[in-house]
Amino acid sequence: MEKQPRLLSSQLLLKNRVFEVTLNRAILAWKEITTKKKRVSGSIHNTFKVDSYCVPVSEIVAVRETEVDSRTKDEGRWQKMSQESTEGHSSYAFTVSYVERGRQHRWRCNDVTFHCSDGLLCQQWVQSIREQLSLLSSRPKHLLVYINPYGGKQQGKLIYEEKVAPLFSRASISTDVIVTEYANHARDHLKVDVDLKKYDGVVCVGGDGMFSEIIHGLISRTQADCGVDQNCAEEKLVPCTTRIGIIPAGSTDCICYATVGINDPVTSALHIIVGDSQPLDVCSVHHNNTFLRYSVSLLGYGFYGDMLRDSERKRWMGPVRYDFSGVKTFLTHHYYEGTVSFLPATDILGTPRDKSMCRAGCYICQHNGQLLSEDSQLYKMEEDISHSAAEMQGDWQMIRGKFLAINAASMSCACPRSPKGLSPAAHLADGTTDLILVRKCSRINFLRHLLRHTNKDDQFDLAFVEVHRVRKFRFTPKQCESDLDLRQGGAGGGKKLFGQICRDHPACGCTPINSSWNCDGEILPHAAIEVGAHCQLIRLFARGIEDQPLFEDYCTPSVI
Numbered sequence: 001m002e003k004q005p006r007l008l009s010s011q012l013l014l015k016n017r018v019f020e021v022t023l024n025r026a027i028l029a030w031k032e033i034t035t036k037k038k039r040v041s042g043s044i045h046n047t048f049k050v051d052s053y054c055v056p057v058s059e060i061v062a063v064r065e066t067e068v069d070s071r072t073k074d075e076g077r078w079q080k081m082s083q084e085s086t087e088g089h090s091s092y093a094f095t096v097s098y099v100e101r102g103r104q105h106r107w108r109c110n111d112v113t114f115h116c117s118d119g120l121l122c123q124q125w126v127q128s129i130r131e132q133l134s135l136l137s138s139r140p141k142h143l144l145v146y147i148n149p150y151g152g153k154q155q156g157k158l159i160y161e162e163k164v165a166p167l168f169s170r171a172s173i174s175t176d177v178i179v180t181e182y183a184n185h186a187r188d189h190l191k192v193d194v195d196l197k198k199y200d201g202v203v204c205v206g207g208d209g210m211f212s213e214i215i216h217g218l219i220s221r222t223q224a225d226c227g228v229d230q231n232c233a234e235e236k237l238v239p240c241t242t243r244i245g246i247i248p249a250g251s252t253d254c255i256c257y258a259t260v261g262i263n264d265p266v267t268s269a270l271h272i273i274v275g276d277s278q279p280l281d282v283c284s285v286h287h288n289n290t291f292l293r294y295s296v297s298l299l300g301y302g303f304y305g306d307m308l309r310d311s312e313r314k315r316w317m318g319p320v321r322y323d324f325s326g327v328k329t330f331l332t333h334h335y336y337e338g339t340v341s342f343l344p345a346t347d348i349l350g351t352p353r354d355k356s357m358c359r360a361g362c363y364i365c366q367h368n369g370q371l372l373s374e375d376s377q378l379y380k381m382e383e384d385i386s387h388s389a390a391e392m393q394g395d396w397q398m399i400r401g402k403f404l405a406i407n408a409a410s411m412s413c414a415c416p417r418s419p420k421g422l423s424p425a426a427h428l429a430d431g432t433t434d435l436i437l438v439r440k441c442s443r444i445n446f447l448r449h450l451l452r453h454t455n456k457d458d459q460f461d462l463a464f465v466e467v468h469r470v471r472k473f474r475f476t477p478k479q480c481e482s483d484l485d486l487r488q489g490g491a492g493g494g495k496k497l498f499g500q501i502c503r504d505h506p507a508c509g510c511t512p513i514n515s516s517w518n519c520d521g522e523i524l525p526h527a528a529i530e531v532g533a534h535c536q537l538i539r540l541f542a543r544g545i546e547d548q549p550l551f552e553d554y555c556t557p558s559v560i
């Protein structure tokens with residue numbers, strides 16, 4: 001690795017011990033060298049114990065001059081250390097706030113205070129660190145915050161005021177805060193009213209439903225500004241440039257959990273402050289060439305759709321509603337007939353059965369997404385051509401059957417209920433979704449499948465379960481299948497008829513013969529849908545789940 005030139009180096013006091021403190025463009029480091037007496041088989045030896053710590057500049061939250069309490073002044077120590085430097089008998093200090101890693105991907109903001117012998121040196125340190133921080137161009141300075149006061153356990157406002165706002169102000173981030181007054185308030189505000197150029201990002205305090213509002217607002221706004229028609233399922237959507245931060249305060253918080261590794265408000269606030277960026281795939285859902293919704297986590301028909309429909313009536317219960325409705329839906333054991341057709345993603349790295357998972361800096365996402373380089377533009381054009389060629393050649397596969405669940409997971413969907421998620425090897429930004437088909441089976445077998453979401457066993461390694469990594473898929477419930485046959489027989493004309501039958505058929509999407517689609521926690525109004533994955537359409541203030549260190553020394557700043 002290239003060695004960075006030193007910007008500053010001084011001997012400073014920390015907790016009454018002398019440290020050599022150095023700053024370069026990338027790292028703030030401090031190292032203590034003390035002589036200690038050690039008794040070895042009866043005789044005394046002098047040994048050196050070296051305590052060294054370092055913090056990447058990119059993980060420094062802020063630096064400030066600190067008032068030194070006269071009772072704790074380190075004058076005596078300074079005199080011992082150097083007669084010269086303590087001539088004025090005064091002490092000055094500055095405090096650096098930085099990211100400290102805890103267990104299970106938790107981040108905390110920790111402080112370290114260095115004492116200097118003179119005020120000028122202290123100011124020089126503060127100024128130098130601030131200069132380095134100001135060079136970090138990906139950090140947000142001004143944010144628009146939406147708080148859902150009714151999400152999860154209704155703690156959104158409190159969480160923001162007590163845990164997040166103080167960190168933002170320490171990091172000199174200014175905010176405009178809107179507490180939502182009704183459902184879709186944030187979505188509609190973003191769609192039309194907000195001057196997005198004023199902000200470096202949008203933050204939502206709430207759950208997956210609140211996040212969904214934000215992405216609907218931002219994506220629709222971006223398409224409208226660029227003249228893209230969302231109703232056309234074949235349109236290539238324009239990526240949103242405004243990054244989104246999620247402060248988890250919902251019931252499932254799966255998007256936060258799967259992109260950060262934990263649903264913890266302080267951890268998420270710190271990822272926003274350091275200016276992380278994680279692209280995310282988005283699926284568009286259409287019915288009969290009409291746009292319905294976007295999905296980033298789960299599109300689930302059958303089990304998860306029925307569970308959601310039941311749980312909506314129990315909102316008053318808070319997050320446990322999902323467990324009640326989950327057990328009830330499990331006991332009901334409904335299956336649904338229909339046809340799933342899908343376009344497998346054959347030209348990419350990775351499969352849903354991989355043992356390795358999507359992690360921070362994921363190579364598979366980078367490769368499959370071919371981020372923003374000139375090559376990638378070329379690649380994308382070729383890719384588009386080859387996709388449409390594949391579609392025309394009829395690489396679509398079709399499965400007709402009776403299903404307990406049809407799930408499309410565009411990310412792992414890891415959450416506290418299932419830390420590995422619905423599709424553990426799914427990728428956040430590879431431009432695909434994992435289509436999981438659970439065929440009709442006995443209750444006990446379905447329970448085995450569900451239980452495997454919570455332990456190390458493979459939930460796909462069962463005869464009645466199959467999983468495909470796809471770019472697009474369609475579902476047609478049995479009641480609309482006659483139309484599907486027509487559609488395959490004749491190109492354009494069939495499409496019109498498909499819509500006709502679906503709309504006129506009383507059983508389509510609204511009677512108990514069919515299930516409903518759970519689209520990131522919202523019920524869709526139609527059972528017959530057409531889904532397409534859009535690679536890296538949005539960006540979050542996150543970095544993906546970090547690999548855990550091999551040895552469990554979680555006490556950052558990292559000990560060198």
Ligand SMILES: CCCCCCCCCCCCC/C=C/[C@@H](O)[C@H](CO)NC(=O)CCCCCCCCCCCCCCC
Nearest residue numbers: 208252254297298322326327330413418450451453520521
């Ligand atoms: C025996 C224990 C089995 C546990 C199986 C747990 C599997 C959990 C998989 C979670 C997947 C979450 C996907 C995320 C979806 C979000 O876009 C959406 C919006 O927030 N959340 C939900 O739809 C809310 C989803 C909430 C899912 C709760 C499912 C609870 C199932 C309970 C089944 C119990 C059977 C017991 C039989 C005696």
Ligand SMILES: Nc1ncnc2c1ncn2[C@@H]1O[C@H](COP(=O)(O)OP(=O)(O)OP(=O)(O)O)[C@@H](O)[C@H]1O
Nearest residue numbers: 151152180181182206207208209210250251252253
């Ligand atoms: N002021 C408000 N009043 C009523 N509903 C609101 C308000 N603001 C937002 N909402 C709606 O509340 C719904 C649920 O919110 P949210 O996602 O924050 O919590 P949750 O459903 O408990 O959590 P999760 O989505 O993680 O399961 C969202 O669909 C959102 O549209």
Ligand SMILES: [Ca+2]
Nearest residue numbers: 281410427432
């Ligand atoms: Ca994906």
